Amino acid sequence: MTEGLPFDVDAPGEMLLAGYFVGVPERLTVAGLPRTERLTSASDCLIDRFPDDGCWFGTAQEALAACLPLQLPVEARLYALLVPSEHVGGFVADIRAAGTDEPVLLAHLDGQGAGEAARQVAEGGHGLGWEVLGYDHGRLHTWLCNDLYEEGRLHLGVDTDERGLLPDRQAALQVAAWANTRGDTKPVTWFPGALIEWDTPIESSLGPVTTENPAPPERQPWWGRILQRA
Template sequence: MKEQADSSHVSGGYLVARPVAREGTFWDASLVPATLWTASDCLASVAPDTWALEWVHMEEAERLTEAEDFDLPRDRVPELISWATSRFDQDFGWPNVFLTLAAAREFCARFVPGDSDAAILGLALAREDADDFLQRCTPGEREGAPGVYQCLMRRQEPEAGGQLLGSEVLGFDHGSFHSSLCNALERDFAAKFGARPNAQGLYDDHSLARQCAAHVDRGEVGAEPCVWRAWALTRYAR
């Protein structure tokens, strides 16, 4: 694997996520590895999320359940909520994206257990895709800007020091991501483009991943009607 996405990419922020286990027969076991990485919170456990914001209406028991699903200590949840709320729109953006690598690392150092399998995943979009993406995803007059949108607007390169895992075909939907895996499109990509996921469940050839994303974005496969692009995922040490 390459060291990381290069200067041809624009940072879309950083997630703290756990790996996902392949279960059942929904995904093709000949294509999808037993354990994979994804930026989609439809599939992966990501922290913190909206449950960590004080002003989001949610019962305390629900917040604790969400934290426990990520193996976060119950007794640290009030402190975590205070931290995430105070840093919202400064270091932490809607719904679950850190605007800087430093903020993601600070969160991990303070709240994520040392033996956790969670990792920091950097998101990056090819520069030639960024302007069109930003235009199509411009927030409405009464809408706030999601964290990914805020990061892309800065036009900053991904932070150095990470390991590129591959590219994922993701659909952007009001701040969150759907993955092509949410729609079991790995068979379709393999048949039409010869694209096969690597050991991380991602695609090594970014240009091929872009072809797959354009195919989904045209609405020909019945996936969620959102903006589909190929995103480079880079893993960083916590």
């Protein structure tokens, strides 16, 4: 079961799973952006995602299996992106308008997998927070990479946490609506999205992700149980 899903109980619509990805939180010290040691985003504008090509996956099993041949940094984690159902339309329209190949995203949001609720994601994850995203010609952008952070703090009174994420759905809705009224960003439909993280390091077949000698786990880790079910 997924714990602490970051959406409001009384909010309209359900949260839909867009897809899974593997990423590495990034240290960010750039002027005009939140200063953080662990910036986390579904956008690859500001963090590294693995594998380099085809970094969206339909299941946690597929994401973990794709990373087995890779030597991942110890900070690499599995994530899922969830999107409120009432904001899926603009996201899907931008994907289709771009004519890019996004079979995973389209399958979950506009295809046979549409309607898969947030609570159906794999076990062991916990909600991190919210961000504001927009799709433009094969890349998912974040409001942070569009120079909106300082103005958002000034005009909307919103701020981000230690991950560079917004605290709740309402703040993300506010930023998305505001960004969509502007003409100085990427030509995208901005939408709110919530991130789920699995906080156990991801193992690979190329050796341990750390040189430490951790104590043996009491039971098989979550990623091992998921891969066994694949």
